[in-house]
Amino acid sequence: MLKQAMGVSHAKVILIGEHSVVYQKPAIALPLPAVKTTAKITPLNNGQQRFASRYYSGPRQTAPIELEGINALLIRY
Secondary structure, rough: OOOOEEEEEEEEEEEEEOHHHHHHHOEEEEEEEEEEEEEEEOOOOOOOEEEEEEEEEEEEOOHHHHHHHHHHOOOOO
């Protein structure tokens, strides 16, 4: 079972070609290191997991639909 995990990332802005990268074409993107976010997941005693970020904090199993992708990845662990 997962003990505890934490991730930190910064934002990016895609100026031109946001969808073109799907077709293996170039895009112009810039990092925004000043805009950071942190996500943390910890186990709970009842077998569930707690997810904490600036967008949502609470049980992973009841996270909002906007976090469905992250939830699907975490369900395997």
